[in-house]
Amino acid sequence: MRPDPSAVRTVVCAGTGVIGGGWVAYFLARGYDVVAWDPAAGAEERLRHLVDAAWPALTELGLAEGADRSRLTFEPDLARACARADFVQESAPEDLDLKRRLLADIDAATPAGVVVSSSTSGYPMTDMQTECATPGRTVVGHPFNPPYLIPLVEVVGGKLTDDDVVAWASDFFRLAGKSVITMEHEVPGFIANRLQEALWREALHMVASGEATVEQIDLSITDxxxxxxxxxxxxxxxxxxxxxxxxxxxxxxxxxxxxxxxxxxxxxxxxxxxxxxxxxxxxxxxxxxxxxxxxxxxxxxxxxxxxxxxxx
Amino acid sequence: MRPDPSAVRTVVCAGTGVIGGGWVAYFLARGYDVVAWDPAAGAEERLRHLVDAAWPALTELGLAEGADRSRLTFEPDLARACARADFVQESAPEDLDLKRRLLADIDAATPAGVVVSSSTSGYPMTDMQTECATPGRTVVGHPFNPPYLIPLVEVVGGKLTDDDVVAWASDFFRLAGKSVITMEHEVPGFIANRLQEALWREALHMVASGEATVEQIDLSITDxxxxxxxxxxxxxxxxxxxxxxxxxxxxxxxxxxxxxxxxxxxxxxxxxxxxxxxxxxxxxxxxxxxxxxxxxxxxxxxxxxxxxxxxx
Incomplete structure (x- = not known):
């Protein structure tokens, strides 16, 4: 019922801010057709600016055969965008209610069996898939900024996610050139964000208490x-x-x-x-x-x- | 009374484990004479192994004029070692009582005015300088493993440290090629260790609770x-x-x-x-x-x- 991961041709990116736009640039560079959707005013212009800014880096790293920015379509209608998907990557703002509704809308408009992945930085899929008619195909595929350069994607399902979807998404991201961690358990913040958030929170405490400046904190890490x-x-x-x-x-x-x-x-x-x-x-x-x-x-x-x- | 930081010729390294030995390799590569002391059985042999292992890397990065491993002297007597010092770097095990006694012994044997720096990973100098006859010259100079490659040194004094010693040590480490953070306040763990310890502790909690494996934790950071x-x-x-x-x-x-x-x-x-x-x-x-x-x-x-x- 699902396409083989290697048969994916068209990726739909729903939400095209810093993370979603980075996904668009990445999938274009890997030779996919990309259909992008974002309801914000000026979203298409900002997306094209982001893709153009990322393209020299992606070109230097080596584009896949046939990769071309002209293979990006901006589609203002979510249902029309999703109708074309072999795979969907959702990257909406971190707002649980918004993501619940958006994933339900994506689920309703996407061909049966096609996998729907979320870029959420920390919500468990169990909490996000509640409104979907077919939640079995929803999965977390958590990238790192910028998604067009940082290899890591953390893949984890929710309670209602089909087992084969976690494996499918892991295979797909690997075929697309990513470094994948397939998690056995849902953990808020997944793995890398729990670790970097612990560091970030300690840094905020240090600034708040006057123990270190912003510049000292950054230098202490970079050097x-x-x-x-x-x-x-x-x-x-x-x-x-x-x-x-x-x-x-x-x-x-x-x-x-x-x-x-x-x-x-x-x-x-x-x-x-x-x-x-x-x-x-x-x-x-x-x-x-x-x-x-x-x-x-x-x-x-x-x-x-x-x-x-x-x-x- | 103190030598100018640029006039330092002989560095005494007291304690030559992973950190102290790394300091020995670094100072040799920067063209200093190094006198090393460590009371552990087999310490000299382990130190020479460590210096030899680090030397190709240091050579590749570029040795200072005159830098030579033959300028390392292993001196079994602490007082004799310290008598030759233009600068002392202490890198004993992290044991507060041990460091208190050792810094007092170093202080007693080192020519007046010569700065004594400690590699401690976290003890405030205020807590370590208590037994010294002239604590004003003692300061923390906290490196990162391996000290021969990682540029950062965190410099901070204790309550009894003379103000000019903090400045002197910062200047000396900079002249020796290090990236220096001069801290205004004593903070246990300084800056970088507070940050990396927060991350490390979160990682230990995740392993303890079965949320992630050791390999997943490392991959989530490296990728x-x-x-x-x-x-x-x-x-x-x-x-x-x-x-x-x-x-x-x-x-x-x-x-x-x-x-x-x-x-x-x-x-x-x-x-x-x-x-x-x-x-x-x-x-x-x-x-x-x-x-x-x-x-x-x-x-x-x-x-x-x-x-x-x-x-x-």
Whole structure:
């Protein structure tokens, strides 16, 4: 009933602000026909400005065969737009009622079986699919700004989402060139936003209390841990902070400092179960790379990043 | 009484684990004589392994004139090591009592006026300088792992630190090639560690509760927000998430979602004062760059990072 993910030709983008417009640019660059809809005054003009601004970057990265900005159609009527969809990506403002109604309208106008994905930054699909006649085809496909450059998409279904839709969306995004995390559980904010929101909230607290300025906060990241994070995530980073003993050494010896007042977020209790889950996760992720291998990989990466940004 | 920061020839590194050893490699590469001390069994051998492992990276980045690994001396006697210092960097394990005693011993053995800096990841110098006979010369100079590649050093004094020592240490680290944040206030964990600890703690909570695996957490950063953070910190990142309206639009329109349960850390109240401090900080930091300028800068940066890491 659903088209094969590789058979998708036309993507409908509903909502074309910073995120939705970024999706439009991305899907155009990957060689899709894109039908865009947005009810805001001046939306089409802003969208074309955004696509034009993104196009040099996308061209430099390499366009798919046949990719062309002329394959963008702006359609003022939502039902007419959706009627053409092989896949729908919704990127409306973060307003739960609005998204509920819009997803129901999209669902009513989109051919049976076609998957409808939402860019929501944090609402569980369970809370958004409530008004849909066929909620089984709705799924979260959460991108990062700008969607035309950042590879990550987090895919997760709601209670009424069909199992095969989560798999279908994951396959489709991967075919379209994205890096996909398929989540087993609905978590408000998904994964990356929970992590970056914790950092952002701590930063806001620090500004509010006069502990740091906006500029100090940004510099502390761009010239500090931010240089490691494109290479190794927070877990692998601390795996290396433990020296040759890795994460096991780190948790067994520095566990007590987990409780130090280094952030306003209270640390979880470091149970044996949590300790083992983190250590074993790092070992799985390392896939046989030794600490020396990972250190060399990080060093090559940081040097490459510094050089690429003209800072070495 | 103090040597001019540019007159420093010999750096003493007390404690040569992952951080202290990284400092040794860095100072050698910048052309200093380094005297290293560490009481642990096998410390010298581990240090030489670490310096050798770091040297190819440091060579690739460009060694200072005269830089040579043969200018490293391992000195088993702390007092003899300190007697030679133009500058001391202490990198002992994170144990407050140990650091108090060690800083007092260093202070007793180091020529008058020479600045003594601590790599502590979070203790305020006020709490560490209590046993020193001349605490005025002690200061925090907090690096990031690996200190031989990550530019950031956070400099902050304690209650008994002389004002000129904070300035001296900031100047010295800058002359040695570091990116320095000079903090006005003592904050446990300083700035970057408060931020990355908030993220790390949220990650531990997610593993503990089964919301995400170690691998998903790392991938969500390396393929998501981590690609932006070497270019723009968290504040500038959200300045761009607001579209042409920037941070002001972002806070005025998305302020309510600040309260959404997207992380375990509660958000601060978005008072007018906080709103204005963040908006004005972003405008100062942007230094006249428009949103379009910043978007283009981010895009060039993300592309350069993806390419440098072989991912585009």
């Amino acid at each position: 500090g841990p931010g240089l490691r994070w494109p290479i190794h995530g927070p877990m692998m980073t601390f795996h290396l902070a433990g020296g040759q003993g890795g994460m096991a050494h780190m948790l067994d010896h520095f566990g007590p400092s987990l409780l130090a007042p280094w952030t306003r977020l209270t640390a979880p209790e470091l149970t044996t179960g949590l300790r083992d889950a983190v250590v074993e996760g790092c070992e799985r992720e390392a896939e046989g790379r030794t600490i020396d291998d990972l250190v060399a990989e990080r060093d090559r990466g940081v040097i490459a990043v510094l050089r690429a940004l003209g800072r070495a | 998501g927000p981590g690609l932006r953070w070497p270019i723009h910190g968290p504040m500038m990142t959200f300045h761009l998430a607001g579209g042409q309206g920037g941070m002001a639009h972002m806070l005025d329109h998305f302020g309510p979602s600040l309260l959404a349960p997207w992380t375990r850390l509660t958000a601060p109240e978005l008072t007018t004062g906080l709103r204005d401090a963040v908006v004005e900080g972003c405008e100062r930091e942007a230094e006249g760059r428009t949103i379009d300028d910043l978007v283009a800068e981010r895009d060039r940066g993300v592309i350069a990072v993806l390419r440098a890491l072989g991912r585009a």
